[in-house]
Amino acid sequence: MKPRLVLVGLGHGQLEILARLDALHERYDVQYIGGRETIYTGAFPQVIAGEMESATTRLRPDVTPVANRLIGLDPDARIVETEHGQVGYDLLVLATGAKSRGLGTGLKPMTSYVLDDIVNSEAVTVVGGGKAGVELAFACIRQKRRVTLYARRLLPELPRRVAKRMARRLVRSGVTIILGPFQPGQGDGLVLDATGVVADDWWSAAGLAEEAAFIETEDDLRHPVYRDIFVTGDMAARLNGGVDAVRSGRHVARLLLGTKRPFKSRTSLNILLTTPGQALLTYGKLTWHGRLPFWLKRTIDRRYVERFT
Ligand SMILES: Cc1cc2nc3c(=O)[nH]c(=O)nc-3n(C[C@H](O)[C@H](O)[C@H](O)COP(=O)(O)OP(=O)(O)OC[C@H]3O[C@@H](n4cnc5c(N)ncnc54)[C@H](O)[C@@H]3O)c2cc1C
Structure with a gap:
């Protein structure tokens, strides 16, 4: 049996991982949890300025999400809670981004x-x-x-x-x-x-981070304690901005496909x-x-x- 790889959230990093889905399918039984589309933040100001028609990016049509939202995570039992029940994993990639502070x-x-x-x-x-x-x-x-x-x-x-x-x-x-x-x-x-953005409450509830803190990772973008969890984009304390989100996703895709090279901040x-x-x-x-x-x-x-x- 292939290991179960679960991808959560359609962040900028995840799109890069989903772009390598055919190669990933050869090694893993892949499941995706999240929405079918997301707004590319690098470009939405251009939509507001009337210079671009759309900044919406979409999930590959050949992928059917098993659920729309992660609502909780038990990293000891390796289970993601969703609105449709539990999804078990052997490897998990989190790319659900962070949230605004709440002013307006x-x-x-x-x-x-x-x-x-x-x-x-x-x-x-x-x-x-x-x-x-x-x-x-x-x-x-x-x-x-x-x-x-x-x-x-x-x-x-x-x-x-x-x-x-x-x-x-x-x-x-x-x-x-x-x-x-x-x-x-x-x-x-x-x-x-x-x-700017702040931590989501479920990160600390799941034991992935201290309260109100971003999630720490090693230089392989895996969680230091829960080594079967990769974290990309704004959730990861070591990453900064959309360019890093895209780079981290590309790097996690390579790691999942066998590269051993560490992620280098730049x-x-x-x-x-x-x-x-x-x-x-x-x-x-x-x-x-x-x-x-x-x-x-x-x-x-x-x-x-x-x-x-
Ligand atoms: C106005 C503005 C302009 C910016 N411009 C730039 C720029 O030009 N260059 C740059 O480098 N950065 C830019 N940034 C920063 C950039 O937007 C973020 O760093 C980047 O979006 C982070 O990507 P991410 O993948 O972590 O999360 P996001 O892009 O926020 O994606 C997270 C995805 O996960 C989904 N999700 C959330 N919660 C759950 C859940 N519980 N279950 C399932 N799915 C979930 C969300 O709906 C979303 O689709 C800008 C930010 C703003 C606000």
């Missing part, structure tokens, strides 16, 4: 309903001045009457002169920036939580959309704002969505 409308998990709400709102308040919040404010102001951005500081991880330049561009585009903490009830229109290249036809590329402290990063981002995102649609 969360961006995680991103769903088509949340995306429709954003697209259909006339006024939007974005809370959070990191890369996600800034990109979202730039995208929203292209289609909305009013956009307010609350931030303690804008783009704190980038050099100050770059952050200042982006702040000027936001203001010139029509975004109202309020530097200070957001208080519930202050927002104008739909309030979007771009303050600086991610990020590109965020700014004003029409322009984007800001960041690589560590290096930055480049202009047309070329825009075309690069569009090409990468279109290819990704086409590949998984």
